[in-house]
Structures are given as structure tokens and as C-alpha cells.
Amino acid sequence: MRQSKQYRALWGLARNPFPDHAIASAGTDDYPFYENLHPGIASTMARAFMGCEGEPPSTAFLWSLGEGEEARGYGKTKHLLWFTERVNRDLGRSVAKLADRSHAEAKKSVATYTSFNSVEGLSLSNLLFAAVRDLVGTRQEILRGLRDNAFEKGQKPVEIYESTKQFLEQRNEGWSPTLLYKLCHEEPGSWAEYLDNGYEFSQWHKVRLGRELLRSCVGFLRQLGVHRLFILVDQVEDFASFMTPSYKLRRDFPRLAYLCSTDRVLRRRLTFVLTMHPRASRILSRYWPEGDLGSIEMESNASNVVRLGPMSRARFTDLVRTYIDAVRVVGRTGGVSPLTERVIDLVYELEQGRPGYCLQRLFFLFDFAVRDGARRIERKFAEDFFATDTQPGREI
Numbered sequence: 001m002r003q004s005k006q007y008r009a010l011w012g013l014a015r016n017p018f019p020d021h022a023i024a025s026a027g028t029d030d031y032p033f034y035e036n037l038h039p040g041i042a043s044t045m046a047r048a049f050m051g052c053e054g055e056p057p058s059t060a061f062l063w064s065l066g067e068g069e070e071a072r073g074y075g076k077t078k079h080l081l082w083f084t085e086r087v088n089r090d091l092g093r094s095v096a097k098l099a100d101r102s103h104a105e106a107k108k109s110v111a112t113y114t115s116f117n118s119v120e121g122l123s124l125s126n127l128l129f130a131a132v133r134d135l136v137g138t139r140q141e142i143l144r145g146l147r148d149n150a151f152e153k154g155q156k157p158v159e160i161y162e163s164t165k166q167f168l169e170q171r172n173e174g175w176s177p178t179l180l181y182k183l184c185h186e187e188p189g190s191w192a193e194y195l196d197n198g199y200e201f202s203q204w205h206k207v208r209l210g211r212e213l214l215r216s217c218v219g220f221l222r223q224l225g226v227h228r229l230f231i232l233v234d235q236v237e238d239f240a241s242f243m244t245p246s247y248k249l250r251r252d253f254p255r256l257a258y259l260c261s262t263d264r265v266l267r268r269r270l271t272f273v274l275t276m277h278p279r280a281s282r283i284l285s286r287y288w289p290e291g292d293l294g295s296i297e298m299e300s301n302a303s304n305v306v307r308l309g310p311m312s313r314a315r316f317t318d319l320v321r322t323y324i325d326a327v328r329v330v331g332r333t334g335g336v337s338p339l340t341e342r343v344i345d346l347v348y349e350l351e352q353g354r355p356g357y358c359l360q361r362l363f364f365l366f367d368f369a370v371r372d373g374a375r376r377i378e379r380k381f382a383e384d385f386f387a388t389d390t391q392p393g394r395e396i
Contacts, residue, residue: 310353
């Protein structure tokens with residue numbers, strides 16, 4: 001509370017405008033998304049993930065490039081979360097226009113987000129379970145709206161259930177009657193509650209039932225007029241790791257290929273968007289079924305690849321201004337005060353244009369400066385702070 005008062009008294013800010021973490025995560029929406037950090041990224045992502053002609057690709061990639069093989073802090077998570085919300089805002093219509101798919105406007109899409117770093121027991125099936133949990137939990141209002149629209153057109157819950165059941169049974173692939181029944185007949189609160197039931201879904205069940213639950217969701221969406229489900233998968237490097245048993249890597253990526261190309265319920269109805277960087281790509285190349293899923297090489301010129309590199313120096317200034325203005329309550333200037341441009345130069349140089357680490361470094365600088373009572377943050381002040389051994393540790 002005392003520090004918040006100091007931010008307001010010194011600089012007219014409600015709080016520290018920057019995140020204390022370089023790697024974003026779902027649910028941390030306290031910070032703005034600066035859509036112009038990489039010029040044209042919205043249409044680039046739309047074309048790569050939606051496709052410009054024909055059906056969207058079954059897999060697409062969001063690469064981060066930079067010094068070292070980790071290549072983290074480039075904004076992959078922020079961009080995936082943004083794309084998820086952009087698709088769900090109007091069921092994919094505006095994203096289809098960005099991709100120049102005007103002929104596909106009538107086809108509805110829904111997007112869900114999941115991450116390997118939040119999955120218990122790394123495996124593809126666990127990841128699919130997490131994607132379903134996000135869909136029926138975080139995105140439940142999207143599903144409710146689609147279902148309510150069907151009800152308004154005269155469809156009854158039992159009719160939606162029976163039609164979907166018939167579609168699923170004809171495909172001869174496993175599915176979850178209980179989840180489908182709840183989606184059709186019960187209120188959204190019970191959907192996530194069912195998946196969160198420890199007795200029903202122990203770790204053993206999650207490993208084995210992710211695909212079955214996903215098929216029920218896709219069948220339900222199909223009955224409500226949704227053409228494609230986008231599953232945006234973050235932190236793939238946590239799975240594509242030397243710590244992951246090789247049998248899982250040999251097993252799960254052919255399974256992914258099966259879902260995309262052979263599964264009679266899911267094929268041509270799913271697009272997996274996977275984050276990627278050099279080390280993950282090198283490990284996965286030993287197990288990746290290129291014939292079914294395409295290349296994961298960085299040099300690939302495939303249309304389903306998006307690359308995030310360092311931001312430009314000018315864009316960094318705009319990013320800083322966006323973050324500061326979001327919490328500025330006194331003396332709105334549209335500038336970067338209390339920072340100076342020379343401090344922005346310094347941080348940009350130190351972090352080589354990686355947005356996440358630049359913002360994290362500014363968080364610790366602001367935190368120190370407000371406790372020091374600095375009215376203005378000059379370059380010498382920042383250099384002295386960054387040179388000390390007491391600077392908080394960086395995320396790795």
C-alpha cells in the first residue's frame with residue numbers, strides 16, 4: 001500500500017506498470033497487449049494458422065528466434081493468447097478476413113489455449129485433457145452462446161445430444177457420453193466441475209481419456225455449426241526436452257499425426273498451433289513424422305510458419321509507452337516519463353530486443369527507483385542499478 005502511494009506521488013502511476021516475469025502465462029491479463037510490436041503480425045498469424053486457400057493446416061508453428069537456443073521472452077505466449085481471444089470474439093470471422101479468406105466467413109471457428117508447462121505428467125493425452133478443460137472452463141461462455149443460439153432456433157438438448165451421438169458412433173472412435181450429455185443438458189458450471197472431479201479423472205484417466213473427451217467436444221461443436229477448433233499449444237519445449245523419456249516422444253507425435261490425418265472424428269476439424277524454438281526443433285526432428293505433419297525446420301518457407309524476432313528500438317518505445325499509459329492516473333502525457341529515452345536504449349541493448357526480458361528488467365528498475373525516491377530515472381541511475389550484484393535473478 002505504501003509503495004502504491006509512492007508510485008502515485010512520484011510519477012502519477014497507480015502501480016509498477018511492468019511485469020516481474022519475462023514469460024507470460026494464461027490468466028495474467030493485468031498487462032496490455034501491444035498488437036503493433038511486430039508490424040503486420042495479425043495478418044501474418046491469420047494467414048499461417050487459418051490458411052489462405054482451401055482448408056486451414058492441421059499444424060502450424062509460432063517460432064521465436066534469437067541468441068542462444070532457448071530463444072525465450074519473445075512474446076509467443078502473449079501472441080497465442082491474443083490469437084485465441086481474437087478468434088473467439090466473433091467465431092473466427094475477423095481472423096478469416098485478415099487471412100483474405102472472405103469466402104470462408106460463414107465457417108465458424110473456436111480456439112482454445114493450453115500449455116505443456118501446466119500439464120501434470122507430460123504427454124499428448126494429458127495435453128488434450130488440458131485443452132478440453134480450457135474449452136469447457138475458460139471458454140464456456142462461447143459454448144453456452146452457441147448452444148443458446150441453437151435452442152432459439154428450435155433445437156432441443158436431446159436432439160443435439162442424439163445427433164452428435166449418431167455422428168460419433170458412426171466414426172468408430174472412442175468418445176465420452178457423460179461429457180457430451182453435460183454439454184447438451186446441463187449448465188456450464190457442471191462441465192468443468194465434472195473434469196475437476198478427482199475421483200472421475202485421476203492422473204491415470206487423464207493419460208488415457210484426453211482424446212475421447214476431445215472427440216465429444218468436437219462433435220458437439222460440429223452440431224452447433226463450428227467448422228474448426230484451434231488448439232494453441234504453448235511451451236512445447238517443456239515436452240521436447242532431454243528430460244522427456246524417448247518412448248514418449250516416439251509415441252506421441254505419431255499419435256498427433258493420427259489425430260490430424262486419420263482420426264475419423266477429428267481430422268480436418270483441428271488445427272494445432274505449436275510454439276517452437278531451435279533446441280525444441282532439433283530434439284523433435286528425430287521423432288517428428290514429416291510426411292503427415294510437415295517440416296519443423298526453422299528454415300522452412302512453409303506458409304504455416306510465423307517467426308517472432310527481436311522488436312525494433314522504435315517499437316520498444318511504443319511498448320513502454322503503452323504499459324506506462326495503462327497505469328498513469330495523473331498527468332497523462334503519452335510519453336515514457338519517468339524514464340528517459342537513454343534508459344530505454346540501455347535496456348534494449350542489454351536484452352537485445354527481447355520484449356519479455358526488457359519489460360522484466362524495467363520492473364525491477366522501477367521497483368528500486370520508487371524506493372529510492374527518484375523523480376526521474378536517468379541512464380546513470382539505471383547503469384548503476386544493473387551493475388550491482390543485488391539485482392533480482394532473471395527467469396530462465
